[in-house]
Amino acid sequence: MTSRGAGNTLAARLRDLSGRLSRRYGRALRSPHRTEPLWNLVLTILSQNTTDANRDRAFAALAARFPTFPLLAAASPEDVEDAIRAGGLARAKARAILSALSRIHRERGEYSLDFLSGMPLREAREYLVSFPGVGVKTANVVLLFSFGKEAFPVDTHILRVTKRLGLVPPAADLSRAALLLEPHVPPGEPMPFHMNLIRLGREICRPREPLCPGCPLLAVCPEGARRTGSRGVVPR
Numbered sequence: 490m491t492s493r494g495a496g497n498t499l500a501a502r503l504r505d506l507s508g509r510l511s512r513r514y515g516r517a518l519r520s521p522h523r524t525e526p527l528w529n530l531v532l533t534i535l536s537q538n539t540t541d542a543n544r545d546r547a548f549a550a551l552a553a554r555f556p557t558f559p560l561l562a563a564a565s566p567e568d569v570e571d572a573i574r575a576g577g578l579a580r581a582k583a584r585a586i587l588s589a590l591s592r593i594h595r596e597r598g599e600y601s602l603d604f605l606s607g608m609p610l611r612e613a614r615e616y617l618v619s620f621p622g623v624g625v626k627t628a629n630v631v632l633l634f635s636f637g638k639e640a641f642p643v644d645t646h647i648l649r650v651t652k653r654l655g656l657v658p659p660a661a662d663l664s665r666a667a668l669l670l671e672p673h674v675p676p677g678e679p680m681p682f683h684m685n686l687i688r689l690g691r692e693i694c695r696p697r698e699p700l701c702p703g704c705p706l707l708a709v710c711p712e713g714a715r716r717t718g719s720r721g722v723v724p725r
């Protein structure tokens with residue numbers, strides 16, 4: 490896999506796309522998530538297969554009922570499941586959260602992921618994905634938003650948009666797309682590019698009937714050209 494850097498065609502294309510999105514949406518450089526790493530891990534486990542609104546409801550209920558990690562870790566799976574029911578898949582998520590807390594405390598002697606800050610990105614990700622219920626997307630959210638590492642989380646919006654842009658193969662899943670794109674996302678761009686792609690996916694590049702004529706990426710998007718009949722695609 491090619492490393493980050495100038496002269497890399499995909500890196501140049503990603504820089505161009507991120508620039509176009511930043512000109513439309515601005516550059517978000519602050520986390521929309523809780524930044525305490527272990528709470529962020531809990532939040533991202535809750536985010537799987539649900540909407541942001543339901544994730545936030547489940548998280549708020551969980552944090553209100555178990556405001557500290559020792560209290561949460563001592564709770565029964567049934568009580569945690571009950572607290573997070575609004576987020577869906579409550580049984581599996583409750584067990585994933587309790588299993589992660591138990592293992593972290595057993596291995597580190599405290600409820601903290603701060604030790605990951607000094608680890609290289611790949612090693613830190615390997616540690617996080619070794620927990621049941623934690624995939625590459627969840628791990629990358631924690632590494633980007635809590636530690637400021639150059640991880641590139643790919644969610645369903647980003648996967649759809651990057652497929653339409655021809656950046657990842659049609660059969661790629663979230664993990665494969667993230668690992669394929671991440672080495673080519675220019676330094677400093679993972680957070681604004683991630684957040685702007687999600688916004689584009691929600692507002693314009695929607696699952697059905699994307700609003701290509703008003704898209705800031707139309708000039709460089711093969712799918713947009715096909716849908717609009719335009720010939721504005723500029724290979725980068």
Ligand code: SF4
Binds near residue numbers: 694705714
């Ligand atoms: Fe999506 Fe259309 Fe924009 Fe391409 S031009 S990214 S298909 S909305």
